[in-house]
Amino acid sequence: GENVEQHPSTLSVQEGDSAVIKCTYSDSASNYFPWYKQELGKRPQLIIDIRSNVGEKKDQRIAVTLNKTAKHFSLHITETQPEDSAVYFCAASKAAGNKLTFGGGTRVLVKP
Amino acid sequence: GAVVSQHPSWVICKSGTSVKIECRSLDFQATTMFWYRQFPKQSLMLMATSNEGSKATYEQGVEKDKFLINHASLTLSTLTVTSAHPEDSSFYICSAQRGLSNYGYTFGSGTRLTVV
Numbered sequence: 001g002e003n004v005e006q007h008p009s010t011l012s013v014q015e016g017d018s019a020v021i022k023c024t025y026s027d028s029a030s031n032y033f034p035w036y037k038q039e040l041g042k043r044p045q046l047i048i049d050i051r052s053n054v055g056e057k058k059d060q061r062i063a064v065t066l067n068k069t070a071k072h073f074s075l076h077i078t079e080t081q082p083e084d085s086a087v088y089f090c091a092a093s094k095a096a097g098n099k100l101t102f103g104g105g106t107r108v109l110v111k112p
Numbered sequence: 113g114a115v116v117s118q119h120p121s122w123v124i125c126k127s128g129t130s131v132k133i134e135c136r137s138l139d140f141q142a143t144t145m146f147w148y149r150q151f152p153k154q155s156l157m158l159m160a161t162s163n164e165g166s167k168a169t170y171e172q173g174v175e176k177d178k179f180l181i182n183h184a185s186l187t188l189s190t191l192t193v194t195s196a197h198p199e200d201s202s203f204y205i206c207s208a209q210r211g212l213s214n215y216g217y218t219f220g221s222g223t224r225l226t227v228v
Binding site: 034041042043044046089099100101102103104105 | 146154155156157158161203205207216217219220221222224
C-alpha cells in the first residue's frame, strides 16, 4: 500500500521567515495530495491541495509543489506568523473512494 | 460547505464497557466514510473504510469485532468501541467523502475517548 514520509518532524522558524515541509510517497498511482493543519484537539483543516496534473499551486502565503517523477511534494509557507504554529500533515490518495494516507506530521513553531 | 457532525466530542468510560461514536453528514450524502485513530503526538491512522450498505473494510491489525462500524445510511456512520480498555484511549475522527471522486474529504470534529 501507499507509504507517505514527511520531514522534518519539528520545525522552528522566526516570524517572517519561510517554512518548508517535504513529503515523499511510494505509490505512483496516487493523484491527490492535500495538506492539513491541525491544532491540538481539533480536526485537520485543509489548507491547500494539488492534483497530479499540476506541478505547483499557490494560495496567498501558502504554496505546494509536486514532482511526480521523484514522487515528492512540498509545502511552502512564506512570511510565517505566530498563528501558523500547529501540526501540519501531508497526505496522498489515488482514486475515487480511496483512503487518505497521512505523513507523520510536522510540528511547526513560529517564534515571535 | 460540506459539514460532518461528530458526537460525542469527548467521552470517559469504564474499562469493559462499549462506546458509540456517531458521524453525520449534514448537507451531503457520504458515500464513503473513513475512520481514523490518532494517538497523542502521532499521525492519523486509518482504521477502516465503510461504504453505505456494505460491510466495512478494516486495515491490517484493526480488530473488526472490537471496532464495529455501521454505515446504514448515506448520512450516518457509527463506530462502536466494544469492551474498551485503557489502550483504546485515543482521538477518533471520521472523514466523509461524497460521490465517486476523491475530491474532498470532510472531517468530523473528532472524539476524545478516555477509558479508565
